[in-house]
Amino acid sequence: MDTKAATYFPKLSDVQQAARTISKIAEETPLQESIRYSKQYGANVLLKREDLHRVRSYKIRGAFNKISALSLKELQQGVVCASAGNHAQGVAFACNHLQVEGTVFMPSVTPRQKIEQTKMFGGKWVEVILNGDTFDDSNKAAQRFCKEHQKTFVHPFDDPKTIEGQGTIGLELLKQFKEPIDYVFVAVGGGGLASGLCGVFKALSSKTKIIGVEPQGAASMKMSIEKGELVELSDIDKFIDGAAVQKVGKYTFPICRDHLYAMETVPEGKVCQAILELYNRDAIVVEPAGALTIAALDDFKEEIKGKNVVCIISGSNNDITRTAEIKERALLYSRLKHYFIIRFPQRPGALKEFVADILGPTDDITHFEYSKKSSRENAPAVVGIELKSPDDLEPLVERMKANNFYGDYLNDKPDLFQYLV
The missing domain is CATH 3.30.70 (Alpha-Beta Plaits)
Structure with missing residues (x-):
């Protein structure tokens, strides 16, 4: 691992600057008490509704912060990204808003809804290229394209500016909730959001325990932490596409390894149960990655009793055509x-x-x-x-x-x- 990545840790001042940048295009998302989950777990459970952004996920924070930080020459040459869908929409929106040409690589299995949304947000400024079966396949193709055409790569998680942009969620949480926050549950794909939160809470609320949550079928961060080194998984379950990566970031890995309170995995079927419960009982539509944090509460039910607990609902870009599979996986798990x-x-x-x-x-x-x-x-x-x-x-x-x-x-x-x- 290179020295710069190994020693990087998000500074509070950089996250605060990112918050000022993002305020140009994104309003604060609500922090809502969940009466049902609070009663179920005997805790004060709050939902940070990142699904309510205009692109329906938190990824707009990191994408806009990164692109806004580029030089005029870099902006003129254009940007490239790879994404399973949510980061793509954030990049597309930023490109359209800042009038920057962008090329977005997405896996060929990406739900149609995410592809269409990316094209809508990007308009004439963005070209979408479908390549490979996983995020990692698309990422490799995007990196090659980026070097060949001398464009700037906008990483979905493994870049300081992306991490600092995602970390602005932490600033909002501490502003919105005046009491001490005991636990924050955060979905982990590549680890950008978790890393940003670690930076903010270490500086402003060091007693808050941050718990990362991964899909059981794509536990690249947990495996890397257990092995003490970056691990690339040879095979993953791609169902929770927003958090299914074969290898986490060189910037994010040491931060999560050293600063997360726990790294938890949740079976995909249990996540599907959470999706259906949120829809049927709370009228909240989430994508699989968006329900990861809710699905993990059971594993900490004794520890969180009487505590202030925040679950970050990270996104709602779900395709209705997946409903049958979601129900099937939930029934199989139960x-x-x-x-x-x-x-x-x-x-x-x-x-x-x-x-x-x-x-x-x-x-x-x-x-x-x-x-x-x-x-x-x-x-x-x-x-x-x-x-x-x-x-x-x-x-x-x-x-x-x-x-x-x-x-x-x-x-x-x-x-x-x-x-x-």
Whole structure:
């Protein structure tokens, strides 16, 4: 790791200057008490609504601060960025506002909503290029393009000006809440926001404990901290696209390693539960990364009792076409959705018998794939069943086995599950 990155730590004065810069285009986002979560955890739980920015995420802070700090020559040559979506929109907005040409690289799997929003915010000043399957793929392509065309790269997290821009959230929190803040939960992708918060709270509220939260399937910061060095993950779950990176930053890693109180990971299915709860019970629409902090509260429920707790809701750029997958992952995590290979006897009435005698009174078939082969005594079907309670699973399996319907259980076989379902 280079010396500059290893020794960098955001100065309060630089974050304060970033706040003055950002105030030109972004208003303070609300800090709202969550009555429901406060009651659930016996704490004073507050939500910092970064999803309410005009680009619907906090990324506008770092992007605008970085681009505003460039020299006239750099602005004239144009900027380049790579992003899974939110940073792209922040860069696009900044380019349009400052009339700077920008090229935005995004993974080909980026939700359409984020692509369209980026184009809308950028207008004639921004070109969007889809490249690769992950942020890291897009990032490498963007870096090559940047060097070839001598443009300035606007990093989504691993740049001092980006970090200082994200850190302005900390200044707002301390201004908005006059009592001591005991805990701040923050989503971690590359670590830019967490690093900025560490700088502010070390200077102004050193007793505040900052807890970083990553997706379990993309725990690059936690792994790096545990190993004591930057680690690049060979494979990640890209579902929580706003926080799924294979390698965190050379600037952000030492800051998070040395100044975070804890680095927590949360299963993707649990995040999906939080998304649905926020929508159904609080009328708050969040993207997967935006729900990470809420999903982590359970793991600290004893520690945060009676404390002032802030959860940063980092973004709401969710595509409605993902709703079915979000519900599916939530049901799988809660053990209410189960997939089986069922062996149906090839005789009339077998399916009716399964429905009438094997399924429980509240069990529901939600998936069914069957191909009849007359040369076999039994033909397999892939069946998805939704239960009302996880306790209904064992009796269901016992009835299947007792009546010779049971073939295999797929939830615990990820390779087979992905292939068949």
